[in-house]
Amino acid sequence: MTRIDLTETYPYPIAQVWAALTDKAAISEWLMTTDDFEPVVGCKFRLRSKPMPGWRGFVDCVVLEATPPARLSYSWVGDEKRPPMTVTWTLTAVAHGTRLQLEHSGFEGFGGFILAKLMMGPGWKKMMRKKLPAVIEVRLQKETA
């Protein structure tokens, strides 16, 4: 699966970083506007911004995991035509602050989404699981190089 991984270290205590990730007023300041986020599994919330050409201007999410102060995960649907993605925040206390890891996964593309639904036969399944992702990875690396 293709994903984005980013890590940043902030010189603040883990509780403060957790609060910034889970308080809706805080989220609205640094990420996008929300008035219905709660750090509770199953909570459906919307992140709103300005619509742009090619984007409807909001993201619909559902909290998948909320384990203070270490892990927060939510589904991410920014475009109803695409498969849902997942955003996961992992917090670790380090010597002078907090390490924050962000993982945004699910960049399969529309073709991959359909393929995942079509794959049936066992030999085919194995081939697709191992070979196709490798091909896509190589291809993406070439494309982005």
Place this chain on the structure above:
Amino acid sequence: MLADGERPVLSLASCFSVSVPAVSQHLAVLRACGLVEERREGRQRVYYLTPDPLREVAEWMAIYQRFWTDRLGALGAFLARQAGHTPPKPRKKGRRS
């Protein structure tokens, strides 16, 4: 395999322990998804990767890569405001897989 260039169906089939018709069927699915395209060459069909859906994913990811890098910066600034002092330079590590 197609990442290295176009291949005729027989050549593709020889790499898998499945029949040629089975491989053809699989290629038809890939084609329906817009991931490969075929062209006729004499009596056989040659398959090649269509880069567009993959390029689209790469562009889509690049947008999010920028978005999250900006947001992580905004989070740092927010935390600094909360703590009541000017933002120190965070150490930054980015990786894309």
